[in-house]
Structures are given as C-alpha cells and as structure tokens.
Amino acid sequence: MEGWAGKILDIDLTSGEISSHPLDREMARLFLGGRGLGARLLWDLVGPEVKPLSPENVLIFATGPLTASGVQTSNRFSVSTKSPLTGTILDANSGGWWGMRFKRTGYDALIVRGRAPQPSLIEIGPEGIAIQDAAHLWGKTVSETTELLGQNNNRRNVLCIGPAGENLSLVSAIMNDGHRSLARGGPGAVMGSKNLKAIVTVGTEKNQAQNPDQFKFMLYETGKIIKQSPLTSKALPQFGTAAVMNVVNEIGALPTRNFQQSQFEGAEAISGERMTETILVKKQACWACPISCTRITKTDRAEGEGPEYESTWAFGAQCGIDDLPLIAEANYLCNDLGLDTISVGSSIGCAMEMADRGLVDSELRFGRGDLLYETISDIAYRRGMGAELAEGSYRFAAKHGAPELSMSAKKLELPAYDPRGMQGQGLLYATSNRGGCHMRGNMLGPEVLALPRLVDRLATQGKSGIVAVHQDTSAAVDSLVVCKFANMAATEEHFARLLTALSGLPFTAQDLSQVGERVWNLERLYNLREGFTAADDTLPERLLTEPVSAGPSAGFTVKLAPMLQEYYEFRGWDEQGVPLPETLKELELDTLVS
Amino acid sequence: MIDQRLFEEFRDVGRDIYVGGMTSSHGGNVSVRVGKRIIIKRRGAQLGRLKPSDFVTTILNGEDSGVTLASSELIVHRAIFQKTNALAIVHCHPPTAVALSLTRDEIVPIDNECSYLLHRIPVLSAEYSSGSPQMAAIVSDALREYKLIMLRGHGVFAIGQTLDEALQWVSAFEMGCNIIYKVETLGSKLIEFRKHSESYSSW
Amino acid sequence: MNVIKLFGSFRQYSPAPVIEASGETVGAVLDSLCSENPELRTAIFEDRQLRPHVRVMVDGRDIELSAGLDTPLAAGQSIAIFPPIAGGSHRRWR
Numbered sequence A: 001m002e003g004w005a006g007k008i009l010d011i012d013l014t015s016g017e018i019s020s021h022p023l024d025r026e027m028a029r030l031f032l033g034g035r036g037l038g039a040r041l042l043w044d045l046v047g048p049e050v051k052p053l054s055p056e057n058v059l060i061f062a063t064g065p066l067t068a069s070g071v072q073t074s075n076r077f078s079v080s081t082k083s084p085l086t087g088t089i090l091d092a093n094s095g096g097w098w099g100m101r102f103k104r105t106g107y108d109a110l111i112v113r114g115r116a117p118q119p120s121l122i123e124i125g126p127e128g129i130a131i132q133d134a135a136h137l138w139g140k141t142v143s144e145t146t147e148l149l150g151q152n153n154n155r156r157n158v159l160c161i162g163p164a165g166e167n168l169s170l171v172s173a174i175m176n177d178g179h180r181s182l183a184r185g186g187p188g189a190v191m192g193s194k195n196l197k198a199i200v201t202v203g204t205e206k207n208q209a210q211n212p213d214q215f216k217f218m219l220y221e222t223g224k225i226i227k228q229s230p231l232t233s234k235a236l237p238q239f240g241t242a243a244v245m246n247v248v249n250e251i252g253a254l255p256t257r258n259f260q261q262s263q264f265e266g267a268e269a270i271s272g273e274r275m276t277e278t279i280l281v282k283k284q285a286c287w288a289c290p291i292s293c294t295r296i297t298k299t300d301r302a303e304g305e306g307p308e309y310e311s312t313w314a315f316g317a318q319c320g321i322d323d324l325p326l327i328a329e330a331n332y333l334c335n336d337l338g339l340d341t342i343s344v345g346s347s348i349g350c351a352m353e354m355a356d357r358g359l360v361d362s363e364l365r366f367g368r369g370d371l372l373y374e375t376i377s378d379i380a381y382r383r384g385m386g387a388e389l390a391e392g393s394y395r396f397a398a399k400h401g402a403p404e405l406s407m408s409a410k411k412l413e414l415p416a417y418d419p420r421g422m423q424g425q426g427l428l429y430a431t432s433n434r435g436g437c438h439m440r441g442n443m444l445g446p447e448v449l450a451l452p453r454l455v456d457r458l459a460t461q462g463k464s465g466i467v468a469v470h471q472d473t474s475a476a477v478d479s480l481v482v483c484k485f486a487n488m489a490a491t492e493e494h495f496a497r498l499l500t501a502l503s504g505l506p507f508t509a510q511d512l513s514q515v516g517e518r519v520w521n522l523e524r525l526y527n528l529r530e531g532f533t534a535a536d537d538t539l540p541e542r543l544l545t546e547p548v549s550a551g552p553s554a555g556f557t558v559k560l561a562p563m564l565q566e567y568y569e570f571r572g573w574d575e576q577g578v579p580l581p582e583t584l585k586e587l588e589l590d591t592l593v594s
Numbered sequence B: 001m002i003d004q005r006l007f008e009e010f011r012d013v014g015r016d017i018y019v020g021g022m023t024s025s026h027g028g029n030v031s032v033r034v035g036k037r038i039i040i041k042r043r044g045a046q047l048g049r050l051k052p053s054d055f056v057t058t059i060l061n062g063e064d065s066g067v068t069l070a071s072s073e074l075i076v077h078r079a080i081f082q083k084t085n086a087l088a089i090v091h092c093h094p095p096t097a098v099a100l101s102l103t104r105d106e107i108v109p110i111d112n113e114c115s116y117l118l119h120r121i122p123v124l125s126a127e128y129s130s131g132s133p134q135m136a137a138i139v140s141d142a143l144r145e146y147k148l149i150m151l152r153g154h155g156v157f158a159i160g161q162t163l164d165e166a167l168q169w170v171s172a173f174e175m176g177c178n179i180i181y182k183v184e185t186l187g188s189k190l191i192e193f194r195k196h197s198e199s200y201s202s203w
Numbered sequence C: 001m002n003v004i005k006l007f008g009s010f011r012q013y014s015p016a017p018v019i020e021a022s023g024e025t026v027g028a029v030l031d032s033l034c035s036e037n038p039e040l041r042t043a044i045f046e047d048r049q050l051r052p053h054v055r056v057m058v059d060g061r062d063i064e065l066s067a068g069l070d071t072p073l074a075a076g077q078s079i080a081i082f083p084p085i086a087g088g089s090h091r092r093w094r
Helices: A027-029 A035-047 A096-101 A142-148 A189-192 A211-226 A230-239 A241-250 A270-279 A310-314 A324-337 A341-356 A369-381 A393-397 A423-431 A446-449 A463-480 A494-503 A509-529 A541-545 A562-570 A581-586 B004-019 B074-083 B095-101 B112-118 B133-142 B163-186 B197-202 C009-015 C026-034 C037-044
Strands: A006-013 A017-022 A058-063 A076-080 A090-096 A109-113 A118-127 A128-133 A157-160 A173-174 A180-182 A197-199 A280-284 A296-297 A303-305 B031-032 B037-041 B056-057 B089-093 B121-124 B148-151 B155-160 C002-006 C017-023 C055-058 C078-082
Touching: A006 A128, A006 B155, A017 A446, A027 A035, A027 A270, A027 A509, A035 A058, A035 A076, A035 A090, A035 A109, A035 A509, A035 B163, A035 C009, A058 A189, A058 A211, A076 A189, A090 A509, A090 B155, A096 A157, A096 A303, A096 B197, A142 A324, A157 B121, A173 A341, A173 A494, A180 C017, A197 B112, A211 A230, A211 A494, A211 B112, A211 B197, A230 A270, A241 A270, A241 A310, A241 A446, A270 C009, A270 C026, A303 A324, A303 B163, A310 B148, A310 C009, A310 C055, A324 A341, A324 A369, A341 A369, A341 A393, A423 A446, A423 A463, A423 B037, A446 A463, A463 A509, A463 B031, A463 B155, A494 A509, A509 A581, A581 C017, B004 B031, B004 B037, B004 B089, B004 B163, B037 B074, B056 B121, B074 B089, B074 B133, B074 B155, B095 B148, B095 B155, B095 B163, B112 B163, B148 B163, B155 B163, C002 C009, C009 C037, C009 C078, C026 C078
Parallel strands: A006 A109, A118 A197, B121 B148, C002 C078
Antiparallel strands: A006 A017, A058 A076, A058 A109, A076 A090, A090 A180, A118 A128, A157 A173, A157 A197, A173 A180, A280 A296, A296 A303, B031 B037, B031 B089, B037 B056, B089 B155, B148 B155, C002 C017, C055 C078
C-alpha cells in the first residue's frame, strides 16, 4: 500500500499501554490521511460527552499518503482533537521535519489517549517506542526542551509544548522543530492536560512509489509549475508571507485596532518589503520544499524565525503597533512559550479596546508596544489579567460584559483580513469548521490575488460556490498532506496524479475534491453532534452592522445572510445547515449517521 | 437575476469564443453554477452577441420552467456540475481541434503553452451527439480527471471556477491544435524540446 | 495630480516608492511614469498590455473590474501597482 505506511500507533498514557493496529484501507481511500483521517478517527473516538481537557479527549497526529514521499512540500502533518477554545472539531497542521520523520518510523498516525500520571514524553524510534519521564523538562520553554531532547534535522526531531500548554492556556500551540507550530484552537492545552511534554521521532524507513517512472515525471511537472508561479518562485521567497501586507492594506481589508478600521497607517512599516530591508537575515525552507517562505530574522535584542504575515498583523495592525523588531520579538516569544500568535495578538488587541472603553482596568492601549512582551508572558504563565486572556478573547470579553468586542467566529480569533472588504472571506470565516480561520480556503486568492481568476471582492452573488470549492480543496490538501502554498501553484490535477503514481490507486482531480467535500461534511456533522447550529455560522456584530468608515471598503458590512443561504444550497444542506441525506449518501457518509 | 458583473463575463467570453473562430454563429454554449442553480445561455441565442435577456436559470437537477428554454445540451451541463466541482462550463466547436479529433484517440499538444497547461486531452465518442444521456455521462466522467475534453467530430467541454478560466483552456487548446496541424502539414521530423515529453501520454 | 505607489520588487526600478504623475486614464499615467524608465516599463508592460500577474488598483479597486488601462482617473486618485508578488495565477500562461 505505497503512500501509506499502513499502521496506526496507539498510546494510552493512563495505562502506559502501547499498541499498533492496521490502517483501514477503505478509510484511507475515503479520507486519505492528515486532517481527513484525523476527523474520521475522532468521530469514533471522541463523542459529545467528552470535555476537551479531560483524559477522554485524544490527540491524533496524522500524516498523509504524500507525507515524506519527496513530493514538493510533503513535510506536513496535522493534529486532530476536540478544541478546548471552540468546542468544535479541530485540526491544526504544521511543516518542518517532524511529520516526515514520524512517517518514517513506519506509522501513518499516532493516537494519544488518557493522562499520564506525571510529566512524560514519548520517544518513537528504531529501538522501540517508550513513554519516559519528563519531570526535568516541565516548565522549560520550547527552545530549551527542543535542544535538551537533541533536535537534529538529519535524524531526530522534537515536538513539544511550552509553558502555555502546560498551564492549559486555550490559545496554546504545539510546536515542532523549535519554531513550527500547530497553533490554532488550543491543541497545546490538550497536550498539557495529558501531562505530555514532548514526542521525539527518529524515523528512517522510506516508501517506494508503485509506479516510479510516472512518479518521477509528476515530480518534474510539479516542480516546473512551482518554479513558473510568480507567487511560489518570487514573492514568497523574496518577501515571505508578509508580501501581502501592503496589498491587503491597499484594498481596505487590513483589520486595524480590533477591526475598528480597515487600513493601518503603519502598514508599510510592518510590510514584507520592510522586513526584507531590515530584520531579514536569511530565508529558510521546510523539508522537501523549493519555496523557502520562512524568514530568519534578527533584531538588536534577539534572533529567531518569522514573523509570518498573520503574526505581523496580530501584533501590528491589530494592536496599533508599527514597530517591526518589537513585533518580531513578540513572535519569537510566542514560539518559545508555545502560543498561537493570531489568537494572542487578537486577544491583546481586544483587551486594548476594552481598556480604551473603560471596560477593564489596564494600562494596555493601542500602540503600547512596550507592554507586549510582558503581556504575552503573563498569558503563558497565567499571571494577572494574562490569566483571563489565556482563555482567548471571547471568554475575556464576555467576562467583562462585552462579548461583541471579541473579533472571533465560534470563539476562534479571526485572522488578518477584514471581511467587510472581502465578502467571500466573511462567508469563509462564518462557515469554517474550526472557527474563524483563513487556512480553510483563503479567499485572498480569488478576491485579491486573481488566483485562479479575479472575482469582485465586494460582490456576493456566486461567492458561495467559490468559497465551497476552496474549502474542499484545502481539506483535500490538508489530508494529503502538502502545503497550501504549493497548491497555489500546482493543482489537484497534479496531486491526484502524484498520488496515483505513488499508491497505484486511481485518483482523479475530482476524486480529491470529493475527499475534501467529504471531510468538510464530516467535520460539519461532528460540530452538529456537539450541538452547534446554523446560528453559530456567524460573525462578530461589528462586521455585520458597523460599516467600514473610510478607505476603499467604506460603507460596507458583510452581507452574510444571502451568501449563507446560497452556500447551504450549494453544499446540499438544508436551511438549518444540516447535510441532506442524499448529500451524505453521495459522499459515502450516510453509514455514519443513523 | 443575473448581476451586471456576471453578465459582462458571459458577454465577453461569448464574444471571444465567436470572434476567436471557435464556434459558428449559433453554436456553442456557456453556463455557470450559483448555489443549486445553473445560469445558462438560452436556446438559439448567439454566443457572439449575448444580451442580458439571453439567459435562463434552472435548478441543478429536476424539472422547472427553465428547462425548455435552455440549450439542448443542458443535460450535459447538469451532469458536469453534479459530478465535478466546476463553477463554469464553456462548450464550443473549435475547428482545428474538431478536425484532429477525427484522426486520433488522444490529442497530445507539442507546443510549450498547451502542453504545460493541458498535457493530454482525451478524445471521446458518443453515438448520439447533442444532448444525449450517454454523452452527458461520458463527458462528465472524463471531466473528473481532465479540465478539458474533446468530443469526436463535435467540440470541446472545459470547466473552471470562472468562465474566463474555462475559456483559457479552450483557447490554449485550439492554438495547440493549430500548431499540431501545421507541424503535421510540414511533414518534417519533429525536434523535441521538452524534457519527459514521452510521458505526456500518461497524463 | 495622482499619487502612484509601487510595491514589492517594482521598487528597485524607481528612486522612490511613491511618485506623482497625472493623466486622463490609468494607462496614460503609467505610460508617462515609464517614459524615462525603460526597466520599469519592461517590468510592468508586455506588448502595451499589463504583464500577466501585475495588479493595478485605483483607490483600492482592481482595474480589471473597471475598464483596465482605459479606466478614467480623477485628480487626487491614487494608483497602486503590485508586481507578481500579488497577482499570481499559475493558470494564466505567461
């Protein structure tokens, strides 16, 4: 079964039992791996009665059939769990080396159950699989832990949580290879709740393609298209993801000061262009990636990875701060403490507005970069108001009587695009299965970058189909698993043919899209089972009722209702957003719901 | 019903197809999917001269008033929208492509642009041509694997997220077919310039 | 007078990222901008058309949604020109 390793590793931290079972081939065909496989396993393992931070919740680390195959960007893996921040199904995915190394231990996925009696770590390698004591690592930062465990990209890769995860912060990340993160939705807290500090992988097994000649040809074609695309061959290597800062600002969709404005006067100062001119030391790539979007940066006080566009926005425009070195340092700190930069930056921005309005007693104000470092530490260590912000902006704002000031959807903080200036992005945020998120089919492509074609960002008619198609594609890409950026150049056509050459199983481009649609619908079913309804497919009141006051998106709110209706129709769901029986049958999901 | 921007896209794409010599005055068809509905050119309307009144809206599956007014190939468009994630379809009769389809079972472009974009285009045969269920089935099945397919002696179907995207596949394809035709007419030995060109037939 | 903002790699062809120029249409303004700057012209234009992937906006509105290079300009409107950092359809042949 080339492509898949064919085995799932299952570790119960409560009992210390370690077992392995075969990967269900039919499940692999229907859900591939990564996010899809994770969702399917989670459907069986974690029902609505399970609280996210209880031992009954599980963490599923999953690779896909393309992971570690050598296909461009085939370094990625995902973690699936029930989110403590949103209560929804969650998957977060990451690049680097760890996922490739794990796959090469001979497993497709790792299920972690229960709760270890004391701080522990798991080591998976050629000498066997062991649960070890990690008391000496508890309390250590991500960089300390990663170094102490002997991180080495040539052989041994480390995944761990930082203090934020240990302290069960709902905005905490799981980190791998030191700087890469599985960040959104608080998976770090789930790992912390299991007393699991780290997972070390030492993998050496390689997979062969079923059809090596065809595989080689497809690798060549895929590489060619990544080299031809200006995005993957020029913009991302040259300016990193922050290349889009000035574009998003120019169209009036850069959320500023907790989404009170949609353009930031300091955008240029925090742009990708400025980063390249000032703090950039060098660029770096994940394993098997020709793109190199990672920034290695240096300020007067520190050095590290990033910041990405979203992080730069979160500590920049969202907080009214235009000091790029300071933003980079905030990003390093989040990485080291194991925090989600988007949720942390957005929550701080929310607190700034609340303080401005006298709703909380705090020195925080927009533009107060001097308080950033300390506030982030407070969140990780749950000190002072940081303890409240560690719960994310929704719980923080609600506690102080103003939940509408949390710029979140399903309690997940929205990323760096104001949907009033990108209507489709609004629909995307509202319907995203893990909450407000741009990694579920970013509409930046069609609404701004003309990828694959330009559509009017302020129009609503026909947007539902484009959003749904992009959501499905992203779900398929997350299940293969490859990088979203590779998918901005190479399409499902390429990946289907790569998968076919690798596995010997016939996959068409539309088969992949259908896997994506299946995953999307299963995630929807999961959330419905958790009690979510159509009423949760919404956005913060500000975005629905307060028109943008100035700039190119002036006068616009998100016209969500008509798009949402068209979206449910497109998806084959009823008016309450519940998948119709015929939709589930077509997607071979009907047997899951009786 | 059909907003101005969408109409303009229909009009521009229709005009490009006709002016580009890729269909006869009354041939060809274009459609887009919106929610669970299809907006499609009305039966008999001319692709090169589309007006806002030239469109009908019908549901993806089932009978409604739009069905009788729509193009005779509605059945094919419906099957494609149901079996693929296409949001737009372009169907027309580009002459060089039609000519080549009468002489081979697959068209493998030999020029840089078309081979980069399409690699290989299968040629399908349907016993009854326009608008038969058999044709709808084979065309929609093939479009699960290819973004453009050729129906022997008839024309192309191309899919995209927008009409403009589908048009690009058609336009590149007809150009690629023109080049094949010219090279074959020259009758000289082809000097290959692409790496792995021998593998294009396996796309 | 119109303000023209250059972004990304286009800045290497210009002494300043923000320049002033005027004209009746976007095309006319860009033409005058490039008249003494052949490198910039090559970067922006190909056969008098915008190069594929180059995105031009007038007050934040992509000109592809207006009249392209014929989009009329009023005094005071700003033009932003993004290199393929932004536009980037692989599917559009170049």
